[in-house]
Amino acid sequence: MNEKNIDWRDLHLFLAVAREGGLSPAAKVSGSSPATLGRRMLALERTMGRDLFVRHDRGYELTADARDLLIKLTDIESLIRQATTPIDKQPMPVVKVSAGSWTTLHLLKRIDQITGTPADIKLRFIAAENILDIPHREVVIGFRNSRPTDPNLAGRKMSRVEFAPYATPEAPEQWIKVIADTPSALWVDRMIGNDAIHQVNAPRNSLDLALLGKGIALLPTFIGDTEPTLDRVGETIAELAHDQWIVTHHEDRHLPEVRRAIDRMYHALERL
Known part of the structure; x- marks a missing residue:
C-alpha cells in the first residue's frame, strides 16, 4: 500500500458505504452520487492493494480487511472528535x-x-x-x-448464529432445560419433555449448570466454543440457525x- 497516494476523502466515503451497506444509501448521507462512490471505492481498493467489498445485487458486503479498516477508522474518528470538541461540551x-x-x-x-x-x-x-x-x-x-x-x-x-449441545466430560448425559419462550428452549422441550436433570428459567443459568458439570446445555456456538471446559456433545441444530x-x-x-x-x-x- 502506498500511503502517499491515499486520498483521505476516500476513507470518509468508505465509512459511509461500509455503514450503509451499499452505494445508494451511502449517497444519501455522503452527498456523493452512487457512481462517484463506486469509482472512489474501486480506487481505494487499488491504492490499498486489497479487496474491501463483495459486490452483489443487494449491496456491498464487507470483507475481513474492510471490517478491520472500519473499526480502526471509527476509533480515529472518535479521537478526532474528542480532540476538536470543547471539554465543556463533551457529555x-x-x-x-x-x-x-x-x-x-x-x-x-x-x-x-x-x-x-x-x-x-x-x-x-x-x-x-x-x-x-x-x-x-x-x-x-x-x-x-x-x-x-x-x-x-x-x-x-451480522454473523449467523448456530446452536449445539455442550457439557463437561464428566457430566451426566441428561439435559438442562430452560423454561422460556425461545426457539432453543422450545426445541429442548419438544425433544425431551419433562426428562431433564435440572430446570431453570434464565438461559444464562443453563450455562452456569453446564460449567458445574451438571448436565447438557443447548448453547449458541459463539458462547459454548469459548468455554474451555465445555465440549460439543452433538451436532449443530439446523432448524435453530438464524441470521x-x-x-x-x-x-x-x-x-x-x-x-x-x-x-x-x-x-x-x-x-x-
Missing part, C-alpha cells in the same frame, strides 16, 4: 441496547472494546428475550433474528454515539 451519551441473554453476555465480555478507551459512550444493556420497541424508543439499538420490516428501522446483518441483525431507528443511526456503538458491536460479533 458522555447513554445508548440503550436490548439483546438476548447470550448476545448480552458476549458483548459484556468486550465492554471496553465497545465503549472505547478512554470511554466515549455509556451503554445501558437490557437483557431480554422479548423484543423491545425501537420506534417508541424503549431502546435505541436492538438485536433481532430477522431483517427489520418497519420502514422506520434500519438494520445491519442476526443489529437494528436502530433510521433517525438515530447517524447520531455519533449510536454509530460508534453499532460499528464496535458489529466488529465484536463479527470476530466470533
